[in-house]
Amino acid sequence: MSEPIPAPQAPSGPAHSTGNLLELNDIQAGYGRAAMVLRGLTIKVPAATVVCLVGPNGAGKSTVLKVASGLLRPRSGEILVGGRDVTGQGPQEMLSSGLAHVLQGHSVFREMTVAENVLLGAYTLRDKAKVAERVAFVQHLFPIVGERWKQLAGLLSGGQQKQVEFARSLMVSPQVVLLDEPSMGLDPKTTATVFEQVVRMRDAGVAVLLVEQNARRALETADIGCVLDLGRVHITGPARELLDDPQLSELYLGGRPAESALRKEG
Ligand SMILES: Nc1ncnc2c1ncn2[C@@H]1O[C@H](COP(=O)(O)OP(=O)(O)OP(=O)(O)O)[C@@H](O)[C@H]1O
Numbered sequence: 001m002s003e004p005i006p007a008p009q010a011p012s013g014p015a016h017s018t019g020n021l022l023e024l025n026d027i028q029a030g031y032g033r034a035a036m037v038l039r040g041l042t043i044k045v046p047a048a049t050v051v052c053l054v055g056p057n058g059a060g061k062s063t064v065l066k067v068a069s070g071l072l073r074p075r076s077g078e079i080l081v082g083g084r085d086v087t088g089q090g091p092q093e094m095l096s097s098g099l100a101h102v103l104q105g106h107s108v109f110r111e112m113t114v115a116e117n118v119l120l121g122a123y124t125l126r127d128k129a130k131v132a133e134r135v136a137f138v139q140h141l142f143p144i145v146g147e148r149w150k151q152l153a154g155l156l157s158g159g160q161q162k163q164v165e166f167a168r169s170l171m172v173s174p175q176v177v178l179l180d181e182p183s184m185g186l187d188p189k190t191t192a193t194v195f196e197q198v199v200r201m202r203d204a205g206v207a208v209l210l211v212e213q214n215a216r217r218a219l220e221t222a223d224i225g226c227v228l229d230l231g232r233v234h235i236t237g238p239a240r241e242l243l244d245d246p247q248l249s250e251l252y253l254g255g256r257p258a259e260s261a262l263r264k265e266g
Pocket residue numbers: 031034037055056057058059060061062063064213
């Protein structure tokens with residue numbers, strides 16, 4: 001039996017807790033002079049929960065993560081982390097506030113070791129003991145990261161490199177990890193492993209806001225699902241219920257109802 005994973009410590013200082021680690025309330029956001037992409041979007045991420053955002057191409061899923069991580073300032077609305085208002089903060093401040101963003105695509109530096117890649121995530125930490133504690137935490141959570149610690153990251157498989165990216169994002173003890181399309185470019189078996197790692201993060205006490213093209217697979221992993229359409233959350237609820245909804249399946253999940261729904265009907 002594997003040992004229990006020690007939970008990360010949340011940064012201190014929230015003003016008033018709402019029970020949600022991250023809240024995006026009534027967000028309007030867009031790029032330059034182009035039409036608004038997010039039009040009154042509200043999403044809540046409770047502690048130790050995987051919330052997944054699904055929806056058609058161009059619906060604004062990645063834009064939600066950019067707003068949450070401070071890469072794109074909302075035109076209006078409110079962002080709360082642990083009950084504290086962080087609206088308008090830039091990426092560095094958002095990271096300090098407890099939001100870590102794992103970007104779409106591959107962001108591992110192939111010519112650097114796994115250790116160097118992971119420790120890049122700790123560059124804001126001054127306390128060496130804290131860094132050592134976080135290294136032990138991520139090596140325990142993602143054993144492959146510990147096993148290949150001194151090797152060049154470019155020698156790892158795509159799925160293993162994803163775990164290096166996850167580990168890097170966890171070095172600053174974030175309250176919420178924002179994952180943009182973690183399965184991109186991975187085969188189905190590797191994708192399954194990556195989603196298992198997402199669940200391990202959740203079980204270790206990290207909340208996850210996940211954006212995925214692979215909507216069915218993501219909903220099978222998540223606790224809460226949000227269907228985004230026309231810049232708003234169209235439907236939200238327990239991920240299992242969304243998977244079992246035949247109409248939703250038809251509209252957003254490629255038309256094949258979940259097996260449990262088929263059993264109910266037949
Ligand atoms: N940097 C940018 N500048 C201008 N428009 C952008 C930029 N990034 C995204 N957009 C536009 O914003 C809209 C939403 O894009 P976004 O990437 O958030 O959608 P998405 O739901 O993640 O899509 P996909 O599933 O295809 O990745 C699209 O119309 C896109 O063209």
